[in-house]
Amino acid sequence: MLTSSKKIAILNASSTINEASKEALDAALIYGSYEQTTSLFFQGEGVRQLLNNQNVEIVSIKDYLKTMAALEFYDIENIYACKASLAERGLKEEFHLDNVQVLNSDDFSKALHQHQVILRF
C-alpha cells in the first residue's frame, strides 16, 4: 500500500473505445479507494471520453463512462480537459460529467505539474 500522500495525476490520452481508457479509470478508482489524492487529466484523444451521447454498449463494450459519474464517491473531484485538444477535434464542451474544468494548454500543464506521480494511459 502507498504510505505517502503524494498527489497522483491520471493523464488520459486514449480515445473512448480503447482498453487503456478503462484501465485509466480503474487505476483512478483504486487510488481513490486508498484515499490518495487523485486528479484526472484528459488530453489529445482522451478528451473524447468526456463527450456525452456516446453509447459503447452498441459495440459490446461495458459502459465504463457511466462509472465516471461515481468518481465523487472516490473523492476524485478534479477533472481537467485540454481546451486545445477539444478545439483541434472540433468538439464542443458537451460532457457527460458536470464538473469538468476546461483549461488552456498553459494552465493544463501547470495543473499537471502540481502532481508528484503522473500516469499516462
Next chain:
Amino acid sequence: MTILHVQRTSAFDKNDFAQCIATIQSNDALVLIDDGCYNLTHSMFNTLKNQHPDIKIFHIDDHAQARAVKIENSQSQPIAMAQLVELTFEYDSTITWQ
C-alpha cells in the same frame, strides 16, 4: 514541480510528441528514446527549441545510432540508459509519452 519527459514515439507516426511539447515547461527535461529519437529531425523539435531555448534535452545514444539519426551536440546531449535512470531521480516525476 519538475517533470522528466520520456519521449518514446516519433511525431512522424503519432501525436504524443505534440502533447509532450504542449505540456513541457522550461524547468523540465526531455529524453528521446526508441523511435522518439526521430523527433530530432521533425519540425516540431524546432518549435520546442524556440519556446524553451534553455530546456535540457537528452537522447539515448545507442537508440539514435541504431536509427542513423544524426545529431549535433547543440541539439541534444547523448546519454546511456544508466544516465536515464539517474535523471529520473533528479526530477519530481516522469511522464512516458508512448
Next chain:
Amino acid sequence: MTTVLEYNGKVIPTDKHGYLIDFTQWNEEMAPLLAKSDNMELTEAHWEIVRFVREFYLTYNTSPAIRALTKALKTKFGEDKASSRYLFRLFPDGPAKQATKYAGLPKPARCL
C-alpha cells in the same frame, strides 16, 4: 458453500464463488437463498444495504468498493449507517463482497 443456485425449480448459473453470472436474472426472492449459502439471514438492515448496492450498480455500472460505498451511503442514510464498522458488523466477510453477492451482482473486481 454451494455453487449452484436453485430457484423455482430452475438452476441459476453462478460462478465458483456463488455470484450470479447474469445480474439481470436476479430478483429479490433470490437474495435470501444467496445469503443462506453463506449461513446468513437477511434482516431489514441487511436489505437496506443490498438494495442500495444493487441501485449503485445499475446507476454506475460498477460495484462500489467499501470506501465509495460508505461515502455514497452517507448521502442517502446519513452518518450512522455510513461507517465501515457498521457495515462489517452486518457483513462480517466484507460488506462489498457479501452485499453484491446477495444483490445478484458480479464479484467486485477491485477487492476493497
